Amino acid sequence: MSLDKFSNLEVKWQSSEDMSDVESGTAQAVITSPPYWDLKDYGHENQIGTADESYEIYHDRLQGVWEECYQTLSEDGTMWIVVDTVMGRGDMRLLPYHIIERAEEVGFIPQDIVTWYKPTAIAGMTDRNVVNKKEYVLYLSKSQNHKFNQDIEHDNGNEDPAISEGQKLGNLWRFPVKRGTAGQNVLHKAPYPRSLIERIVRLSTDEGDVVLDPFLGSGTTAYVALDLARSCIGYEINSEFKEVIDERLSELKQSSLAEF
Numbered sequence: 001m002s003l004d005k006f007s008n009l010e011v012k013w014q015s016s017e018d019m020s021d022v023e024s025g026t027a028q029a030v031i032t033s034p035p036y037w038d039l040k041d042y043g044h045e046n047q048i049g050t051a052d053e054s055y056e057i058y059h060d061r062l063q064g065v066w067e068e069c070y071q072t073l074s075e076d077g078t079m080w081i082v083v084d085t086v087m088g089r090g091d092m093r094l095l096p097y098h099i100i101e102r103a104e105e106v107g108f109i110p111q112d113i114v115t116w117y118k119p120t121a122i123a124g125m126t127d128r129n130v131v132n133k134k135e136y137v138l139y140l141s142k143s144q145n146h147k148f149n150q151d152i153e154h155d156n157g158n159e160d161p162a163i164s165e166g167q168k169l170g171n172l173w174r175f176p177v178k179r180g181t182a183g184q185n186v187l188h189k190a191p192y193p194r195s196l197i198e199r200i201v202r203l204s205t206d207e208g209d210v211v212l213d214p215f216l217g218s219g220t221t222a223y224v225a226l227d228l229a230r231s232c233i234g235y236e237i238n239s240e241f242k243e244v245i246d247e248r249l250s251e252l253k254q255s256s257l258a259e260f
Helices: 055-072 095-106 194-204 220-227 241-259
Strands: 009-012 027-032 073-083 086-088 091-093 109-117 134-141 172-174 210-213 231-235
Touching: 009 220, 009 241, 027 055, 027 194, 055 073, 055 095, 073 095, 073 194, 095 109, 095 134, 194 220, 210 220, 220 231, 220 241
Parallel strands: 009 231, 027 073, 027 210, 109 172, 210 231
Antiparallel strands: 073 134, 086 091, 109 134
16 A cells, blocks of 8 residues: 555655745644764765765755745744754764754744653764763744643653653653664664654644654654644655655554554
């Protein structure tokens, strides 16, 4: 069963540096994890972040994507970017902060930097560093009056330091990365867990809203959006991920058929 069988999913196999075919104000939330600079090769010669680009050019291209995201978002929309610091050619790059700076130039308003605690992580950035147990979730909005569903149910358990009984959700989130997050196909090197994206989708959207992922990758954002009765628009420059995404969404297809 092909991806076009989902009426509420649209995948565009092209660079998100041009999203002019999406009507302005369509998306309620952008949820994504961009390719890292000079670190991971996702298998396409025109991908953002390959080793033959400077760090400045990398951010120039990403800023082009943020500009497109800004245009696609509704006035009360938000953008959530999962990203970490990186070691680039011997130096630590404060990637989250540089992305925020560029997003601000576009017009986004920074709301918070959530720390995603990954207790199961086992690798450091280099052999001479401590084990990296975190990533960041950059939370930005198009306006101050943006949608934020603070009263959603939080189902990550009492071990999540963000959750305190009777208190608002905090900005330290515990979501373990489990083996097999992207199924058996390991083409995509940096999948994030569904539970992390579920929290963001519930916080930033309502049923029927549109979620946009400009770097769709293995399709986690699409899976969660569809599973929670949202629509999804995804951009992915590498069409080899079609099989990966189809595999991930097969559970939803089977569930839909069973319900029918």
